[in-house]
Amino acid sequence: MEDYPQMAKEIVKRGHEIGLHSATHPHFTQLSVDEMKKELQSNRDLVKKVTGYNAKLFRPPFGDYNNTVIxxxxxxxxxxxxxxxxxxxxxxxxxxxxxxxxxxxxxDKGAIILMHNDGKHTPEALEMIIPQLQQQGYSIVPVSDLLIKDDWYVDINGVQRKK
Structure with missing residues (x-):
């Protein structure tokens, strides 16, 4: 974000969501509650400062979470x-x-696909993935469109479920 502010602004301008992933990429289960909050707030503040976007989503680094993190x-x-x-x-x-x-x-229906912006072959792979999924009837949508908005919990596998 700090290295490519114009790119981040353009991403938001084109209508894409930006989710938080942390400021320093730690294992969140190894942090105190205060350390987690500081990590998240500094990341949220940076996104807001650079893009004007108020991020609402967070994916923990390494997929590392527990009840305290959630x-x-x-x-x-x-x-x-x-x-x-x-x-x-x-x-x-x-x-x-x-x-x-x-x-x-x-x-599968409702899938959230993990990909990285710095993957060596990610752009080329996406050029194959997107048309194939669209041909199979899938739509590419913002993550927030997939989320249950009310009365939910995260199960042991990290899947959001309706209560």
Whole structure:
């Protein structure tokens, strides 16, 4: 965000959501509640300062969470989000074709696909994934469109469920 502020602004301008992921990429289960809040608030403040966007979503680094993490995130009015399909696009040894096939094979209705903006083959993989999923009848939507808005909880697998 600090290195590419114009890109971040353009992402927001084009109508995309920005979710928080932390300021320093720690394992949140190893932080105190105060450390978590500081980490999240500094990240939220930076996004707001650079883009004017008020981020509402948070995905913990490494998918590392427990009840305390979820409760803390919700206490500061963020919505915790996990993924249901890991593309493994961060692994340089995976080709764009392997990443695309992995995603296409695992995707299901309501899937949240984990991908990284710095993956070596991510752009090329997305060029294969998006048309294939659209051909199968899927729509690419903002994460917030997939979320249950009222009376929900996060199960042991990180999946949001209706109470």
């Amino acid at each position: 409760e803390t995130v919700m206490e500061i009015e963020l919505i915790p989000v996990q993924w249901s399909v890991d593309s493994l696009d961060w692994k340089e040894e995976y080709s764009a074709e392997q990443i695309a096939q992995r995603v296409i094979d695992q995707v």
